[in-house]
Amino acid sequence: MIEKTITVTVNGEVHTRTVKVHRTLLEFIREDLYLTGTKEGCNEGECGGCTILFDGKPLNSCMMLAMEADGHDILTVEGLEKDGKLHPLQEAFIEVGAVQCGFCTPGMLLSAKACLDEFPDASEDRIRKEIEGNICRCTGYNRIVQAIQVAAEKMRQDTLIVNKP
Amino acid sequence: MSTFQYYRPQRFEELWQLMVEYNNAFSLLAGGTDLLVRLRKGRTNSRALIDIKGLQELHGGIQEINGGLRVGALALMGDLVDDARMQQHFPALVEAMKWVGSTQIRNRATLTGNICNASPAADTAPALLVYGARVNILGSLGERTLSLEDFFLAPGRSALNPHEIVQSIDLSYPETPNGSSFLRLTRRRGFDLATVSVACLLIPEAGRIRFGLGAVAPTPLLVIDGSGVLTQTESAQVAKESALAKLAERATPISDVRASKEYRQAMLFALMSKAQHIASERLNQSRS
Numbered sequence: 001m002i003e004k005t006i007t008v009t010v011n012g013e014v015h016t017r018t019v020k021v022h023r024t025l026l027e028f029i030r031e032d033l034y035l036t037g038t039k040e041g042c043n044e045g046e047c048g049g050c051t052i053l054f055d056g057k058p059l060n061s062c063m064m065l066a067m068e069a070d071g072h073d074i075l076t077v078e079g080l081e082k083d084g085k086l087h088p089l090q091e092a093f094i095e096v097g098a099v100q101c102g103f104c105t106p107g108m109l110l111s112a113k114a115c116l117d118e119f120p121d122a123s124e125d126r127i128r129k130e131i132e133g134n135i136c137r138c139t140g141y142n143r144i145v146q147a148i149q150v151a152a153e154k155m156r157q158d159t160l161i162v163n164k165p
Numbered sequence: 166m167s168t169f170q171y172y173r174p175q176r177f178e179e180l181w182q183l184m185v186e187y188n189n190a191f192s193l194l195a196g197g198t199d200l201l202v203r204l205r206k207g208r209t210n211s212r213a214l215i216d217i218k219g220l221q222e223l224h225g226g227i228q229e230i231n232g233g234l235r236v237g238a239l240a241l242m243g244d245l246v247d248d249a250r251m252q253q254h255f256p257a258l259v260e261a262m263k264w265v266g267s268t269q270i271r272n273r274a275t276l277t278g279n280i281c282n283a284s285p286a287a288d289t290a291p292a293l294l295v296y297g298a299r300v301n302i303l304g305s306l307g308e309r310t311l312s313l314e315d316f317f318l319a320p321g322r323s324a325l326n327p328h329e330i331v332q333s334i335d336l337s338y339p340e341t342p343n344g345s346s347f348l349r350l351t352r353r354r355g356f357d358l359a360t361v362s363v364a365c366l367l368i369p370e371a372g373r374i375r376f377g378l379g380a381v382a383p384t385p386l387l388v389i390d391g392s393g394v395l396t397q398t399e400s401a402q403v404a405k406e407s408a409l410a411k412l413a414e415r416a417t418p419i420s421d422v423r424a425s426k427e428y429r430q431a432m433l434f435a436l437m438s439k440a441q442h443i444a445s446e447r448l449n450q451s452r453s
Contacts, residue, residue: 002170021171021214024201044202045270057243060269063201065194067171068216111268133267 006070010035011079019066026050028066029076037077037106041135048134051107052076058114058133077106080113088158089113089151098147100138108134112148120156124149167204169212173219180215181305184328187213193330194218195239196274198266199282223332227251233337235301236276238330242289243271254338256447257345257364258292264349264359265289277331280313283323283384290317290385291364291377292347296336304329317384343368344448346440349379350432352423360424361432365440367448369396374441380423381416381433388412395441409437 007016010033019028026043029035029052041049043062050062053075080087089109092098099105108131115122115130122130127148128141136144174180184191192200192211195218203209217223218239225237227248234250242262245251252259265271265279265288279289280300290313298313305328313334316324325331339345345366351357362379372393378386394400394408418429 002168004171022168022204043205045198045266048267048269051269054272057272058269059273060198063198063270063273065171065197065201065214067173068194068197068218114268130268133269 004067004070006067008066008069008071009073011074011076021065021067023066024062025052025064025066025069025074026061028069029061029074032066035076035078039103039106041103046135047104048107048111048131049104051110051134053110053114056114056117058111060133075110075113077109080109087113087151088154089116089148092147092151092154093144096143096147096150098139098143104134104136104138108136108144112144112151116148116152116155120152120159122148122152167207169204169214171214171216173216175219175221177220177222177303177305180217180220180330181328183213183215184305187215189327191215193281195278196241198270198274199278217330225333230335233335236334236336238277238332239275240277241272242274242276242279243268245276246271255292255296255336255345257347257366258289258296258336260347261289261292261349261362261364264347277334280316280334281323281325281331283317283319283321285320285382285384286359286362286380287385288349288359288362288379291362291379292345293334293336294377294385294387295345295364295366295375296339299335300331301333301335302329303332308332310335314387320383339366340368340371342370342448342452344444344446344451346443346447348436348440348443350436358423361418361429361436363433363436363440365437365444367396367441367444369448372396376412376437376440378416378433378437381418381429383417386416388415406438409441410434413437 003018003020005018029038039049041047045060045063050060051058052061055073089112111131111134119126127145172183191213194214194216223238226240228235242265246259246262279287293313300311300316302309318324347364349362350360359380364377366375373391374395376388390408394404413434416433418426420426
């Protein structure tokens with residue numbers, strides 16, 4: 001079969017589309033769903049520009065076929081904002097100045113989110129390890145790591161407030 | 166990307182049929198982290214991709230078998246490095262998998278896929294070799310098991326027949342006490358193909374040391390010294406060096422874009438000494 005119908009949940013919205021089988025998940029996200037926040041860099045799994053969360057785990061969407069996403073849950077950078085409010089990571093990236101040209105930012109944010117979802121108290125080493133698959137050629141990474149630490153602190157505070165009796 | 170047909174069989178019967186139908190012009194798709202790059206660059210003549218993730222039998226994950234672990238064909242490297250049993254019994258393999266790609270790649274790439282590509286530089290091969298991994302193969306005609314050493318035939322070529330797949334990899338817990346380690350030399354930190362890689366497993370009570378060598382021969386290589394010279398602390402330094410050099414001579418590296426033959430030979434000896442040193446330090450720590 002050259003085309004197949006797939007159902008994918010992207011940023012909480014269910015999409016059912018007929019897609020050519022050789023389309024990558026990245027092409028599907030950008031060109032069929034018009035979610036162009038996810039970037040194409042190297043197209044071979046080196047740069048991390050196309051990072052998405054796939055069932056909560058960071059993956060390179062350029063290295064998958066759209067077919068393989070059938071029945072799965074995807075989060076792209078467009079899904080980070082909730083009710084017009086930026087995610088703490090996005091706020092921290094702006095506040096700390098972790099964005100320069102901005103091309104790596106969407107992928108970086110998603111790797112950072114996966115890191116903090118799994119390790120809310122992530123050490124600097126842990127953060128650096130978890131974003132190893134996202135290349136940034138502007139910042140030298142320091143501001144990015146700082147921003148993730150600022151967001152982590154903010155998210156821990158928010159959790160404390162929510163959990164107060 | 167080149168066009169192809171895509172199939173996702175749910176039963177092995179369908180898989181065997183597709184394999185016959187497409188003869189050799191198909192590729193099996195598991196993690197796809199190598200395959201998709203090859204497809205995009207036109208480096209494969211596959212007319213069909215057969216996605217094996219629909220086969221429930223291959224989703225076994227990590228199971229305890231008699232005296233060891235069985236790793237299912239679709240087990241992800243990202244899950245394997247986090248597994249406590251893997252960390253406890255096969256630390257060199259865990260270290261090797263941590264070198265593979267990035268978080269994103271390890272969340273998609275399978276251990277089985279890494280060996281099925283049969284690359285001489287496969288990161289996981291040296292460690293799997295020292296731990297004596299066995300490959301469980303399934304085909305339309307039945308099952309068979311090969312040692313990993315016999316599984317690698319040539320660069321990019323494994324012993325799999327056209328209508329067979331790997332269903333799992335078995336690892337027996339090594340004799341205790343033991344010490345093991347993995348080292349990899351690359352041109353830069355971060356992800357890069359290995360210039361030379363070495364895994365070492367030291368079993369002093371058997372007088373045995375095993376080295377897995379990567380990127381220094383047409384296939385990943387297993388070399389063993391059972392004389393005891395390399396495991397006894399009282400052996401003379403000269404005797405140790407000569408035994409190690411003899412093992413390193415089994416490698417037949419070539420010059421390529423990553424390094425010259427001479428550099429590889431020199432680095433191989435240095436890495437083997439260092440790997441042995443780390444393995445024996447770990448062994449001493451585990452004893453104290």
